[in-house]
Each structure stands twice: as C-alpha cells, then as structure tokens.
Amino acid sequence: MSKEVKPESMSLHSLGGRAGEATLEQEPVCIFGTGDLGRSLGQRLLQTDYKVVYGSRRPHTCGSLPRGAQVLSHADAAQLASLVFVCIHREHYGFMETLASQLEGKVLVDVSNNPEKNLYPEANAAYLQKLLPGCQVVKGFNTLSAWALQNGPSDASRQVYLCGNSAEAKQAVAEVVTKMGLTVLDRGSLSAARELEDIPLQLFPEWRLPLQIALCLTAFFFFYLLIRDVIYAYVIQGKDISFRIMVSLANKVFPIVSLIMLSLCYLPGVIAAFLQLYRGTKYRRFPDWLDRWMLCRKQLGLLALAFAFLHVLYTLIIPIRYYVRFRISDSIVTQIRENQTSKFDTTIAWRSDSYYSVGILGFGLYVLLGITSLPSVSNALSWREFSFIQSKLGHLTLLLCTLHTYLYGWDKFLRPSMYKWHTPEGYMVSLVVPTVVLVLKLLLLLPCVDRNITRIRRGWERAAPDEDKTLLM
Structure with missing residues (x-):
C-alpha cells in the first residue's frame, strides 16, 4: 500500500556529514545533468526558493540554464550540497565512482528511466547504490516529465513515488517534494525501484481493453457491411459501388460502434445490480471480469464519444459528396424530362425531423458526459451532481x-429486401445490446426492485436459510 510521507523539519547537513550553521534554504541542491529534465527540475527548485548548483562535464559550455543557478564541475558541485539529483542516463554513471569521496554519506536521487523493460539485470537505482555504497540512493521523480515540472503540478502529474533503504534520506527528499507542491507516495525499500522505473514505460494500460473492444467491433462491422453492401451489389446486381467504402460504409460503422460501446458503459452496472439482488448482499466481491469491465467504463465512454464525433463529421459532408450531388442533379433532370414532380410526404418529413432532432439531443448529452469525465470538471462537482450526470443523464443519452x-x-x-443474403442491416444488430440494457434498467426502476436494491446498497443483507432457522429456534 502506498502511503504519504509527512515531512518533518530536518536539515540535510545531518545526512551530508558536513558541519555548518546554514539552514536548508541556504544550502544549495545539486543537480548532475543539464538536459531537459535537469533544467526543468532546477527551474522548479529555484521557484521554490532553493539554491541550485549544476554539476557538468563542461561547466562553461553547457548552454543556457535557469537564471540564478550556478554551474560547476561535478566534483565542486557535489561538495556544496548534501542532496544530489542524478539526471543522467545509466550508461554514464561510471564517472561518479571517481567522486566517491565527495559523495560519501550524501543522498543521491536517481530520476533515470530506461527505454524498455528488463534492459538491465537490476534497476538503475540499485545499480547506482552498488557503484556508490557510501551514499544513500533514493529513487524518485522518474514518473514526472520535464513539461510537468516546468508547468507546475497538475491533476495528472502531482504524485512523486519514492523508494529507498534509508528512511532519513527519503524524508529529506520528501521535504523537497512537498515544498514543490507535489504529493509524496512512499513505495518502500529500494527493491521497488524496478517497479517505479517500469511505470513510465506503460502505454495506456487502462485503455487496452476498451481499445481492443473498439477495434474488434469496428473490424467486425466493417467486413459485415462490406459483404452486405459492396460485395452483394457486385455479385448479385453487377454494380461496382466500391467507392462507397470511404464515406458511406464508414458512416455506417462509426454510429454502430458508438452506440454499442455506449451501452457497454452501462451494462456492467446493470449486471452488478442484478448480481447483488441475487446474492442479497453488497459485501461479496464481483467476479474479476466484471470488476475489470467496470473500471474501464470511462475509457469505453470516451471512445464511444470519439466514434460519435466521427459520425457527425461524416454526416456533415454528405451534401458536398460527388455521388450525392450527382444523384440530386440526375433526379432533377429526370423529373424535368418526364414532366413529373415529387409529392411532399408528411410522414417522411416527421420521420426525418424526429430522427435528426433526437440525434442532436443525444449527441449534446453525449458531449456533456465526456466533458464531466474530465478531472478538472469532475473535481468541481459534488458526488450527487456527478452521479446525476453520469448515471441518470447517461441512461437518457443511451x-x-x-x-x-x-x-x-x-x-x-419489415421489408424483405433489407435482408441481403438473409442477414439483417448493421443498425439492427447494433440495437440488440442497448435495447437489452434499457429493458433491464427499466426493470431495476420498478418500485419493488428499486426498494430492494436500495436496501442492499445501504448495508442490508438477506439471511441465509440456515440463519433463518437459527433465528426461529
């Protein structure tokens, strides 16, 4: 379990083994490395009223550094500070062995990462500790980017993970972290360094399952509609309408995938409710697959919104498509030649206006759901407000x-001609899951069912048959 470190007032002189009356603010913090991360870290430390000294191989030609920072050689810089941030790559650690006497007893904060997992037999911080056994190595700051340090803490980059074998060394680093306005999470001893170094290498870990679902649905319905529309027309009717793949076919796939993924956001909640009703308690864990499904609902919803946006954009370009303009002009010329005019159909007008109106309202609520899922917006809402939007308005959107x-x-x-090769239209298939979700949700809203699920979620448990017999005795 991660726990916050509450920094206490503590001088870095006690860790560096150097006597002096100077306070923490008067003693500079040393940074080895003048790359992007080193510069951003130095700038952030200067803004927090720390003095900063850089250690560089070329102190006179290392380029522009944050104003107010001092630049010296590695040996000279190390002698001035008890806390040293090592902002260099692992392959360059070797030179620090020659500085063992200057670094003796000091705290080294290893901020390095590797380009891939398991590149080396041990973690970078563990390797650094082996090179300099007289130092106290702390792993930290490796999950923050140079951009995040330059722009200050934000919702996505407030946490600084720390691990190390010395509690005093971690406490000294935690004090600096806290003064920078960041949150400290202690992950234990230095054996956790490899785990921390693997965190920045993760590529959208929470998005993998939603992306896999989106790709599978897109691929399935693309080939399904390709067979029904394009291949069927070529084989049965002898028409080549392959050009419709780019816009018409895509504009059928996107809304289908969007609707199914939106319904998949609310289906696990319905399943969980019926599972609690069946069990008669809320204190039993859900199956792992249901837990995982529920944890990725936000990502499913955002991907569904992205597909809805694509559907809207593709729909907006319909009037300027060559195929559509050709069909309209051809229809007009045909009516003129045959001296005929199309009659206005009120039913079709109602249907089209209702279709567009409901779609616009649904898309508007869709966007609202996406906006309120942003941390900056959801943090400004109370739990009741957030629940009202994401649950009640979410089901209304569906x-x-x-x-x-x-x-x-x-x-x-109802038209047999719609069932090409005895298969239903794609939109008919897409209606199955959302219809099931809405029907099940309607059942949960029945007073007798809603009353029971509310009692269960407030802590009531249905007694087992054996318990009932015991109570009657």
Missing part, C-alpha cells in the same frame, strides 16, 4: 441514441 437509431430504421425491418 435512450435518445437508441431512439435515433430506431427512427433511422423506421419500418425497414
């Missing part, structure tokens, strides 16, 4: 988007 799809289909499901 209802409107599902109704939008039903209005699009209208009575097409």
Whole structure:
C-alpha cells in the first residue's frame, strides 16, 4: 500500500556529514545533468526558493540554464550540497565512482528511466547504490516529465513515488517534494525501484481493453457491411459501388460502434445490480471480469464519444459528396424530362425531423458526459451532481441514441429486401445490446426492485436459510 510521507523539519547537513550553521534554504541542491529534465527540475527548485548548483562535464559550455543557478564541475558541485539529483542516463554513471569521496554519506536521487523493460539485470537505482555504497540512493521523480515540472503540478502529474533503504534520506527528499507542491507516495525499500522505473514505460494500460473492444467491433462491422453492401451489389446486381467504402460504409460503422460501446458503459452496472439482488448482499466481491469491465467504463465512454464525433463529421459532408450531388442533379433532370414532380410526404418529413432532432439531443448529452469525465470538471462537482450526470443523464443519452437509431430504421425491418443474403442491416444488430440494457434498467426502476436494491446498497443483507432457522429456534 502506498502511503504519504509527512515531512518533518530536518536539515540535510545531518545526512551530508558536513558541519555548518546554514539552514536548508541556504544550502544549495545539486543537480548532475543539464538536459531537459535537469533544467526543468532546477527551474522548479529555484521557484521554490532553493539554491541550485549544476554539476557538468563542461561547466562553461553547457548552454543556457535557469537564471540564478550556478554551474560547476561535478566534483565542486557535489561538495556544496548534501542532496544530489542524478539526471543522467545509466550508461554514464561510471564517472561518479571517481567522486566517491565527495559523495560519501550524501543522498543521491536517481530520476533515470530506461527505454524498455528488463534492459538491465537490476534497476538503475540499485545499480547506482552498488557503484556508490557510501551514499544513500533514493529513487524518485522518474514518473514526472520535464513539461510537468516546468508547468507546475497538475491533476495528472502531482504524485512523486519514492523508494529507498534509508528512511532519513527519503524524508529529506520528501521535504523537497512537498515544498514543490507535489504529493509524496512512499513505495518502500529500494527493491521497488524496478517497479517505479517500469511505470513510465506503460502505454495506456487502462485503455487496452476498451481499445481492443473498439477495434474488434469496428473490424467486425466493417467486413459485415462490406459483404452486405459492396460485395452483394457486385455479385448479385453487377454494380461496382466500391467507392462507397470511404464515406458511406464508414458512416455506417462509426454510429454502430458508438452506440454499442455506449451501452457497454452501462451494462456492467446493470449486471452488478442484478448480481447483488441475487446474492442479497453488497459485501461479496464481483467476479474479476466484471470488476475489470467496470473500471474501464470511462475509457469505453470516451471512445464511444470519439466514434460519435466521427459520425457527425461524416454526416456533415454528405451534401458536398460527388455521388450525392450527382444523384440530386440526375433526379432533377429526370423529373424535368418526364414532366413529373415529387409529392411532399408528411410522414417522411416527421420521420426525418424526429430522427435528426433526437440525434442532436443525444449527441449534446453525449458531449456533456465526456466533458464531466474530465478531472478538472469532475473535481468541481459534488458526488450527487456527478452521479446525476453520469448515471441518470447517461441512461437518457443511451435512450435518445437508441431512439435515433430506431427512427433511422423506421419500418425497414419489415421489408424483405433489407435482408441481403438473409442477414439483417448493421443498425439492427447494433440495437440488440442497448435495447437489452434499457429493458433491464427499466426493470431495476420498478418500485419493488428499486426498494430492494436500495436496501442492499445501504448495508442490508438477506439471511441465509440456515440463519433463518437459527433465528426461529
């Protein structure tokens, strides 16, 4: 378990083994390395009223550094500070062996990362501790980017993980972290360094399952509609409409995937509710697959919103497409030649206006759900407000988007010509999951069911049959 380190007032002189009456603010902090991270770290430390001295191989030609910082050789810089940030790559650690006497008893903060996992047999911090056994190595700051340090702490980059074998050394680093406005999380001894070094190498770990679901759904419906629309027209009707793959086919796939993924955001909550009703308690763990599903609902929703945006953009370009303009002009010329005019159909007008209106309302709520999922917005909402938007308005969004799809289909499901090769339209398939979710949610809203689920979530438990017999005796 991670725990916050509460820094106490402590002088770095006690760690460096150097006598002096200077306070912490009067003693500089040393930084080995003048790269992007070293410069950003130095700038942040200067803004926090620390004095900063850089150690460099070329102190006179290392380029521009934050104003107010001093630049010396590695040996001279190390002698001035008890806390040294090592902002260099592992392959350059060797030169510090020659500085063993200057670094003796001091705290070294290793901020390095590797380009890939398991590149070396041991963690960088453990290797540094082996090179300099007389120092106290602390792993930290490696999960922060130079950009985050330059721009100050934010919701996504406030935490600084620390690990090390010396509690006093970690405490000294924690004091600096806290003064910088960041949050300290102590991960224990230096044996946790490899775990910390692997954190920046993770590529969207929480997005993997949602992305896999999105890719699978997109691929499935793309080939499904390709077979039904393009290949069917070529094989049965002898028409080459392959050009429709780029826009028409894509504009069918995107809304289908969006609707299914939106319904997948709310399906696990419904399943969890029925599972609690079946068990009669909320204190039993959900299955691992359901836990994992529920934890990625935010990512599923944001990906669904992205597909909805693509659907809107593709729909907006329909009037300027060559195929559409050609069909319109050809229809007008045909009517003129045949001296005919199309009659206005009120039913079609109602259907199209309702279809577009419901779609616009659904998309508007869709965007609202996406905005309130941002940390900067959700942090400004109370739990009741957040729950109202994400749950109640979320189900309303699902209802409107599902109704939008039903209005699009209208009575097409009754026409045999719609079932090419005896397969239903893609939008018909997409309606299965959201319809099931809405029906199940409607059942949960029934007074008798809602009353029971509310009691369970407030701590009530249904007694087991054996317990009931015991109570009656």
